[in-house]
Amino acid sequence: MSPTYVYGLVRSDAELPEDLVGLGPSGTVSTVVHEKVAAIVGDVPLDRPLGTRDDLVAHEAVVDSVAAHTTVLPMRFPAVIEEEGVLEELLEPHHDRFVRALDQLEGTVQYTLKGRYDQDVLLREVVEEDSGVRELQERIRGVPEDAAYYDRVKLGELIVKALEERRDVDAKDILDRIGPFAEAVSATTPTQPEDVVNAAFLVRRDGAEEFEAAVEELGGDTHEWLKLRLLGPLAPYDFVPEE
Amino acid sequence: MTVATQTGGGGHVDRGGGGGSSGLADVVELILDKGLVIDVFVRVSLVGIEILTIDARVVVASVDTFLRFAEATNRLDLYGKGKGGKDLTELTQGMMEGGAKGKTAGALDAAVDKVGELLGGNNREEEQEEAPRRRRPQRTREREA
Incomplete structure (x- = not known):
């Protein structure tokens, strides 16, 4: 039941840089994969609202570090969803739309x-x-x-x-x-x-x-x-x- | 595939961006109101929501802007070489000190202070100078489709 921050979407076969640092307390960034699409996710600070300078910079840094390596569909800041929702509400129902968008931006x-x-x-x-x-x-x-x-x-x-x-x-x-x-x-x-x-x-x-x-x-x-x-x-x- | 993020070779173009190397002003302009919106995201409480809804793309053409440029032009003469610079005296000086600055101070300065506080301080001088921006009413962005 923990909230999850979604930075953006990539193809599931994309390789992400290893040194990504997220805006959550753990700082870790990982992926949730569904068929051809993967969501780049991390934890969310629970003791404070989002929107500080560091939050904005972290969001940009994660998304653009990924962009330097592979095609990424950036989420609008701030994108927070319950953990199980990443699959059930985000990736599964919108899978084909995300694939189309990623195809459109592929290689750019x-x-x-x-x-x-x-x-x-x-x-x-x-x-x-x-x-x-x-x-x-x-x-x-x-x-x-x-x-x-x-x-x-x-x-x-x-x-x-x-x-x-x-x-x-x-x-x-x-x-x-x-x-x-x-x-x-x-x-x-x-x-x-x-x-x-x-x-x-x-x-x-x-x-x-x-x-x-x-x-x-x-x-x-x-x-x-x-x-x-x-x-x-x-x-x-x-x-x-x-x- | 080599896409480097470091400073370009020519030296006439200021480089930034790409994985956190941008200043805050750049980041705000880059990411706010941009990117994919899906209606599944929960509403989260935001700090500095007013700041986040400043629309950096609103064109500002106001008396304050005009006064700023009038002032800059007169200052130019004062320090410039030739072009009547030597004729301008204390009068111009007085104008610079008491001109637009005084009239735009107050509310705007307070707003800038608030931005600074919320976002953890200004890291570029320019952000302080760009205070006279118009604000949009607050709105919820989390559920826009």
Whole structure:
């Protein structure tokens, strides 16, 4: 009757790394196998709620360590079920669906690419190119802070707008350049004006080196104004098939 | 099959991720609201549920953001080479000190402190700066199909 944490699903013939450390008190990670699918499971802390920093990091570490070796279907954090439910409620009734999803993702990993403008470089560019921005700066100069409040808001708005216009162009360039090295791309609109791109790429394992090289080359060409951060290889978080 | 997770050779791309080497900000963005959902999972009590439901993908375009950029642009002139930098004086300085910061402090700072507490401290400076995020109402995620 003990609760069990489920990290993700793999094919039952998949080999998992040995050094996985789970979020439960024992830290152990094992598998429950049903025909072609295996659930990656571990124990759950009973004396506290889930959701600490360590829990999140442990979940990610287990799932992505497995992803580095084999195709894994990551569960959404947090996934807890009674021990006997792993077989009876999870694996048996959904076996075929899981097999289909694993087949679909077979041989792929995810990379997540984030790009952020070098703020100073871009702001300088905006100020140089945009006479409206320069005029507003002039007007603000010498005016007491409170009196210039609306002009400062307006100035910021102009800058944000200019950054977003540049972002649309630059993000497209980046995706056009890196996209061909991936099977699928899932891009989200960045939350901050200085963020250019935040995209997940589903990449074939045997094409991972080429993909990484393409990102490195992009980084080499753009490093003066763009800071790139590449996460991966990861589990295909953004490409889990919907039923 | 060699898929390495260590730093790439070129050096212009910051590398991370893959088996726990990411920072907390990366992890939160990667795993929250992502992954397979099956309706068999039991409801568990979560700590920091509000934090977990922050939708990092909500686009924030607010007065606070505008003021931040106005400030950054003026600071740029102050420290920048040329481009009118030498004309700007204490006025700009005063603006920087009393500008957007003061107006966004308070509730947001408190929220950041709470995040820090719940998640065991910020490990990246950026997390503190990205406080003005919108929150979604709480909802249960465990039983979504």
